[in-house]
Amino acid sequence: MITGNENLLQISELNKEYISVFEQHGLGNYFKPENLSKTGRFIRLNTLLTSNNINSEHFINKLNQSLSEKQEVKENDNETLHFSAMLPCGLRNPFKELTESYFEENKALFKDLNYMMEGNVNHELSYYPLLDSITDENELPDVIMASDINNFFHRPFIHRFIENDVFEAVEPFIPNHYLQKEGFADPNKHYTMYTANMLVMVVDKNKLGDRKMPKKWDDILQPEFENSIIMRGENDFFCNAVMLPFYKDHGFEAIKILANNIKSGMHPAEMVKLAGKEDDKGTAIYIMPYFFSKRIKDKNVEVVWPEDGAIASPVFLLVKKDKKEQHKELLNFLFSKKLAELLKQRHFPVIHPEIDHKDLPETVKWLGWDFLNNHYIGKLKEDIQETFMEVWNKK
Structure with missing residues (x-):
C-alpha cells in the first residue's frame, strides 16, 4: 500500500503505468529517466503532491486502487542523500570531476557517502520549488550546496529549518576579504557563503552603434536600449539574480523598464x-557570468565589469549542525586550497585566505543580508516575475 512517504523512484518501479497519471497532472518531468535516477531517489510523493497543490489523499487512493494485492513497495529504498551540489554551469563539470577524483583516491573515507552533483539550471524550476513543501529535515541532505537566491531563502524553509537552527555555518578560517568586505558572510551563521557567480555585461560594439557604452547597471535602463539586452531566461522565466538588484535599487519601475529592454x-x-x-x-x-564572458575572443566584443560592481549571485552551503562531525572529511575537502584554486581558475571568487583575486576587479554588487532578511523573498520574486512578464508578454 502506498502511503505517500515513498520516493518517486519507488513509485515508478512499482507500476510503470503510474507515470502516465503523473504526466496528466503536469508532473511528467520528474519521471524522466535522467531525473528518476538522481532526484527521484530522494523526493517523496507527499512533498511532490503538496508542492503542486494536489490533494494527496485523493491522488494516493487512486494509485492504491490500481495496486495489485501481490504488489508491494520495496522497503529500504528511501535513501539518505548526504551531499547534494547544485552548481552554476561554469563550475559544475570541473567541480564534479575533481571531487569525484578525490572521493576515488580516498575510498575508505567516502565509500558510504551518497551524493549528487548537478548544474543549478537543471533544478531551478523543478527541485527548488519542492523545498517550500518539505517539513521533515530528514528529507533534506546533510550537506547542501546551492546557487542563486532560490527557495532556500524563502520563508517556509526559513521558518522550518533556519529559525530552528537545523543548519550551522562552517567557518574553518577567517575568509578572504574579497567578498567579505561587502558583508557576504551570514551574520546569523546559518548559511555558509562559499563563492559567487559574478554577473557582468558583455557589449557587442558593432550592434551598440553610436549609443554610449554602458558603465553602470543603471545605464542599461535607458530608453535607447529598448529590445537590446539578452539575459539568462526562457519564455516564462527570467533570472532572479539579475532582477533582484534592480528591484532593490529602483523598485518595480526598473523591472518594467528592464522587461522592455530585454x-x-x-x-x-x-x-x-x-x-x-x-x-x-x-x-x-x-x-552573463564572468566565467562565460572570458570565453569570448571577438575583438568587437567588450566585457564590462560595471563600476558599481559585478552582481554576486551566491553559491552557498547548508550543513546540518548535528552532521558536521560525521562529514568533517567532506567539509575539509570543500574548504581545501585545492578546490579554492579550481574556483579561481574558473574566475569565481574564493573565500580561502591564501588565494588572491588579482584577476578580478574589486567592485562587487551584493544584495546584502538586511535585504534578504527583511523581505519575503519568495513572494517578492513572484511579484517581480509577474511585473516583468506583464510587460514582456505585451511585446
Missing part, C-alpha cells in the same frame, strides 16, 4: 556563440 532570454553558452556575430538573434548587450 530582447530575449537564453543560456549563457548560447550568448557566447552569438556575441560579435552578424546573427539577427544577437544584440548589443548580454548579461
Whole structure:
C-alpha cells in the first residue's frame, strides 16, 4: 500500500503505468529517466503532491486502487542523500570531476557517502520549488550546496529549518576579504557563503552603434536600449539574480523598464556563440557570468565589469549542525586550497585566505543580508516575475 512517504523512484518501479497519471497532472518531468535516477531517489510523493497543490489523499487512493494485492513497495529504498551540489554551469563539470577524483583516491573515507552533483539550471524550476513543501529535515541532505537566491531563502524553509537552527555555518578560517568586505558572510551563521557567480555585461560594439557604452547597471535602463539586452531566461522565466538588484535599487519601475529592454532570454553558452556575430538573434548587450564572458575572443566584443560592481549571485552551503562531525572529511575537502584554486581558475571568487583575486576587479554588487532578511523573498520574486512578464508578454 502506498502511503505517500515513498520516493518517486519507488513509485515508478512499482507500476510503470503510474507515470502516465503523473504526466496528466503536469508532473511528467520528474519521471524522466535522467531525473528518476538522481532526484527521484530522494523526493517523496507527499512533498511532490503538496508542492503542486494536489490533494494527496485523493491522488494516493487512486494509485492504491490500481495496486495489485501481490504488489508491494520495496522497503529500504528511501535513501539518505548526504551531499547534494547544485552548481552554476561554469563550475559544475570541473567541480564534479575533481571531487569525484578525490572521493576515488580516498575510498575508505567516502565509500558510504551518497551524493549528487548537478548544474543549478537543471533544478531551478523543478527541485527548488519542492523545498517550500518539505517539513521533515530528514528529507533534506546533510550537506547542501546551492546557487542563486532560490527557495532556500524563502520563508517556509526559513521558518522550518533556519529559525530552528537545523543548519550551522562552517567557518574553518577567517575568509578572504574579497567578498567579505561587502558583508557576504551570514551574520546569523546559518548559511555558509562559499563563492559567487559574478554577473557582468558583455557589449557587442558593432550592434551598440553610436549609443554610449554602458558603465553602470543603471545605464542599461535607458530608453535607447529598448529590445537590446539578452539575459539568462526562457519564455516564462527570467533570472532572479539579475532582477533582484534592480528591484532593490529602483523598485518595480526598473523591472518594467528592464522587461522592455530585454530582447530575449537564453543560456549563457548560447550568448557566447552569438556575441560579435552578424546573427539577427544577437544584440548589443548580454548579461552573463564572468566565467562565460572570458570565453569570448571577438575583438568587437567588450566585457564590462560595471563600476558599481559585478552582481554576486551566491553559491552557498547548508550543513546540518548535528552532521558536521560525521562529514568533517567532506567539509575539509570543500574548504581545501585545492578546490579554492579550481574556483579561481574558473574566475569565481574564493573565500580561502591564501588565494588572491588579482584577476578580478574589486567592485562587487551584493544584495546584502538586511535585504534578504527583511523581505519575503519568495513572494517578492513572484511579484517581480509577474511585473516583468506583464510587460514582456505585451511585446
